[in-house]
Amino acid sequence: MCPVLRIVGGQPLEGELQVNGSKNAALPIIAATLLTDGEVRLKNVPDLVDVRVMLSLCRVSGMEFGYRGGDLIVRTGQIRECPTRPEAGSIRASILLAGPLLARCGHFQAPLPGGCSIGDRGIDFHIQALRMMGAQVAIGSDMIRVRTGGLHGAQVELPFPSVGATENIMMAATLAEGRTRILNAAREPEIVDLATFLNRMGAAVEGAGTSHIQIKGVEELKGAGHEVMPDRIEMGTLMAAGAITRGRLTLKRCPLNTDGEFFDKMAEMGIELSRRGSEIAVACEEHRPADIRTGPYPGFATDLQPIMAPLLSLADGESTIVEGVFDNRFNYVSELRKMGFRAEGDGRRQTIRGPTRLQGCNVVAPDIRGGASLIVAALGAEGVTNMASCQKVFRGYERIDQRLRSVGADIELMGEDDDLEG
Numbered sequence: 001m002c003p004v005l006r007i008v009g010g011q012p013l014e015g016e017l018q019v020n021g022s023k024n025a026a027l028p029i030i031a032a033t034l035l036t037d038g039e040v041r042l043k044n045v046p047d048l049v050d051v052r053v054m055l056s057l058c059r060v061s062g063m064e065f066g067y068r069g070g071d072l073i074v075r076t077g078q079i080r081e082c083p084t085r086p087e088a089g090s091i092r093a094s095i096l097l098a099g100p101l102l103a104r105c106g107h108f109q110a111p112l113p114g115g116c117s118i119g120d121r122g123i124d125f126h127i128q129a130l131r132m133m134g135a136q137v138a139i140g141s142d143m144i145r146v147r148t149g150g151l152h153g154a155q156v157e158l159p160f161p162s163v164g165a166t167e168n169i170m171m172a173a174t175l176a177e178g179r180t181r182i183l184n185a186a187r188e189p190e191i192v193d194l195a196t197f198l199n200r201m202g203a204a205v206e207g208a209g210t211s212h213i214q215i216k217g218v219e220e221l222k223g224a225g226h227e228v229m230p231d232r233i234e235m236g237t238l239m240a241a242g243a244i245t246r247g248r249l250t251l252k253r254c255p256l257n258t259d260g261e262f263f264d265k266m267a268e269m270g271i272e273l274s275r276r277g278s279e280i281a282v283a284c285e286e287h288r289p290a291d292i293r294t295g296p297y298p299g300f301a302t303d304l305q306p307i308m309a310p311l312l313s314l315a316d317g318e319s320t321i322v323e324g325v326f327d328n329r330f331n332y333v334s335e336l337r338k339m340g341f342r343a344e345g346d347g348r349r350q351t352i353r354g355p356t357r358l359q360g361c362n363v364v365a366p367d368i369r370g371g372a373s374l375i376v377a378a379l380g381a382e383g384v385t386n387m388a389s390c391q392k393v394f395r396g397y398e399r400i401d402q403r404l405r406s407v408g409a410d411i412e413l414m415g416e417d418d419d420l421e422g
């Protein structure tokens, strides 16, 4: 039986939750461990379906891993083969194995990456950069094969500050001959976390967090320890969940210095955030309309726009969301409409009209963040929502049902099966 998430709306969320380790930081960091034959100890790795898929792909390449005191211990003594397994197609982050595997063994082969269906998500920037660094790339209808007799440094100017391409180039460049420069690099905090980890392994990466990253190739990387940064997208989702129920939630272990435009918009939307170190208390008395435009960091994170949409629908007035990163990231709108959400527009822009009293009903999660949007809407709606395809949400949110229940949500996973466990 396919599991369904059943949510009875209207319960104010109250209490404390700890923000988990970041999925989008953990995935490239796990890929980067393939660059060394030394032991790596990673703290704060979230236990998510996407992380498990990434680990199982790395295992095919020769990685051995286990857990010690909650930390992930990883060692790839020798690279065995490339991840041709079909799971590689199920997460987009599998392309992040290209950089480390090329650098370590000169060969990468995998099904073309999948992931969320949010518009056209090409890998041309990755391919172009790897070619400039001395790789030969062959793309079939469903496979990508990349080989190199040795990578060398290059100056790569990205057409758009792609997070994944920046990470892939950084990883490939750590062991390449000479110096690599990435211009128009992505500036996301997860890039900084990856660079910190690479440097702990002995790499020479400078400028992460700016648009100009420089990497000087080194002979080899060694084992290291690292604590994965907290998940700013999970933090934003939990804030939205607290705010839509007009509850009082305190979030612990929030990421520091990663706010971008997000906190300003939350304030505009009537959400009060009081920060004390890494702890943030969330309260909301009145929902207010706002205009959100997503963009590369420090712009408003595209992953958080679906999650803000239900909050905007509760506000009295008109709000807009303009999507500046993906071609079509409004696939959740048709599901929200079933709950009474009023919005019109196209794949780039939606105008939301409020106030609306959202009503619980049967919905289907379109992808990770679209599913999270439906959960937030259901928490603030009247009546019962049953969300099918909820496995998609578990790709990015660890035990979200149990954690929301611990702060007062009426939420239950019905008909759980092995798929959710991994």
Ligand code: UD1
Pocket (backbone or CB within 6 Å): 023, 024, 025, 027, 092, 093, 120, 121, 122, 123, 124, 125, 126, 127, 160, 161, 162, 163, 164, 165, 186, 302, 303, 325, 326, 327
């Ligand atoms: C990462 C995040 C994802 C987030 C996104 C944007 C991970 C695992 N995922 O995805 O959650 O939504 O950043 O913040 O970290 N593009 C191309 N060609 C390429 C690469 C990208 O055209 O070769 C385009 C994409 O189609 C998209 C835009 O560039 O329109 C941004 O994509 P990118 O930053 O690469 O996103 P991901 O790294 O896939």
